Amino acid sequence: MKSYKIEDHILVPKHIKLNEDEIKKVLDFYNISIKQLPRISPKDAVIKNLNVKQGDVIKIIRNSDTAGETVFYRVVGK
Amino acid sequence: MEFKDLKGRVSERIIEDLKKALEDRKISKKDENKIVEMILKDYEDAQINPGEAIGIVTAESFGEPGTQMTLRTFHYAGVAEVNVTLGLPRIIEIFDARKEIKTPMMEIYLKKPYNKEPEKVRKIANLIKGTKIIEVVNEFTINLSSLQVELILNKPKMRDMNITETHLVNAINEGIKGVNIKQDKDKIILKVKPKEDELMETYKVKEKVKDVYIRGIKGISYLLPVKKQNEFIILTAGSNLKEVLEISEVDETRTVTNDIFEIQSVLGIEAARQAIINEASKVIEDQGLDIDMRHIIFIADVMTRTGDIKGITRSGITGEKESVLARASFEIPIKHIINASLLGEEDHLNSVIENVLLNQVVPLGTGLPGLVAKMKGNKEKDKEKYKK
Structure with missing residues (x-):
């Protein structure tokens, strides 16, 4: 048995929790309400350590095959 | 328009490629700006317009090559125990988000000192085998x-x-x-x-x-050490990602399974999305077909939108559509219509299929924008008129 970080796995992109100001910026940029964002479960293995609650927005920086690097947002759901 | 203005307006890869291309050549500032402007224009021209029916384009892009896929499962190089589901059955498995897949498999990568000698690899394989x-x-x-x-x-x-x-x-x-x-x-x-x-x-x-x-580890029934490039990896029949990652000789950053639900529970929804993309493109490549990556990415995005993996089935994303008529037009229409009438559901006819059913203009392309006309006259009176 050993301890390992799932964040290091090649399939797992970087997850960052946003603060209130950043959330507002994102929603203004896309001109949407928070309900329209894709969701992520609060029990999701990756964000367990980020100490999230319902309504938080997670910024995800993916490695994309087509664009190099893309940014994606998910809101923490129920 | 200058080079530094490109950031945020085109994808990272284009910026990097352009930077590399500009470095080796002697280009004047004026020409550079011209190039930047042309790239930006091409990039914006290539973007999807609002109202473009990308769903149907994706469906057709999969549908035609899908007819050419094989229906068989294959054996792995003479080893009867390791089967791999390929071709159409595997694609259906992935996109329907089946919980129980036919042939769960893992690719176990080992850490540095262990992955070079076959003897050591075999020893670890024996440790893992249930x-x-x-x-x-x-x-x-x-x-x-x-x-x-x-x-x-x-x-x-x-x-x-x-x-x-x-x-x-x-x-x-x-x-x-x-x-x-x-x-x-x-x-x-x-x-x-x-x-x-x-x-x-x-x-x-x-x-x-x-x-x-x-x-050994539950669920893993057969192990096959194989050489991949210049290291040895272990292929397995059966899958148990969580426990395999806990073995100290296993490289926990690269080891993967083909069971997408297992990836979701161990590595999260984003990893599952990437796994869907990887697995689907593996099958397509394997069959010698050519489907644009973006279609696969789009399907993976839709499947993982809710934070859970939802298949393209009546219990998955199709069953969650808001419109009654859209759901009814997919499978088992009578059940959907009866349930909707019992619950008093409303259909706002916001999407494509329900408008096709009713012979109306679909909200796609030029059918998407509405026309608003400002008339002269008494505003208050008009308001009342439109309310009626």
Whole structure:
């Protein structure tokens, strides 16, 4: 048995929790309400350590095959 | 328009490529700006317009090559135990988000000192392989007079596999509760603690003991060390990502399984999305077909939108559509329409298929924008008029 970080796995992109100001910026940029964002479960293995609650927005920086690097947002759901 | 203005307006890869291309050449500032402007224009021209029916384009892009896919499952290079589901059945498995896949498989990568020598790789493979009691026992019998289960051991096989009686006793001790274990010469005797229905219990124990794991990891039934580029990896039949990652020799950053739900539970929804993309493009590549990555990415995005993996089935994303008519037009229409009428559901006709059913303009392309005309006249009066 050993301890390992799932964040290091090649399939797992970087997850960052946003603060209130950043959330507002994102929603203004896309001109949407928070309900329209894709969701992520609060029990999701990756964000367990980020100490999230319902309504938080997670910024995800993916490695994309087509664009190099893309940014994606998910809101923490129920 | 200058080079630094590109950031945020085109994808990272284009910026990097352009930077590389500009470095080697002597280009004046003026020409550079011209190039930047042209790139930006091309990039914006290539973007999807609002109202473009990307869903149907994706569906058609998959549909036609899908007819050319094979329907068989293949064997892995002469090894009967390792099957791989490929072609159309695998694509259906991925996009329907089946929980139980036909051939779960893992690719186990090992850490640096272990992945070069075949001997070491084999040793680790033996450690991982799940060994059940049934493999080292010749016979399971119930002694009816004393109500005992007797396991007659296959001693030579046990010696080969490096398993002792103590291993067995420990494994049974952990695996089955409420039995007394006795050791005889070539036998292990299990006696159920006195209960009401002792014979029945004894029979249950006899069946249960067959599936007790002596060592190794549950669910992994076959291991095959293979060479990939310049290192050895282990292919497995059966999958158990969580426990394999906990083995200290395993490289926990690269080891993957083809079971997408397992990836979701261990590595999260984003990893599952990437796994869907990887698995689908693996099949497509394998079949010698060419489908643009963006279609696969789009499907993976839609499937993982809710934070859970939802297949493209009536219980998955299609079943979650808001419109009653859209759901009814996919599968089992009568059930959907009856349920909707019982619940008093409304259909706002916001999407494509329900408008096709009603012979109306669909909100796509030029049908998407509405026309608003500002008329001269009394505003208050107009408002009332439109309310009616």
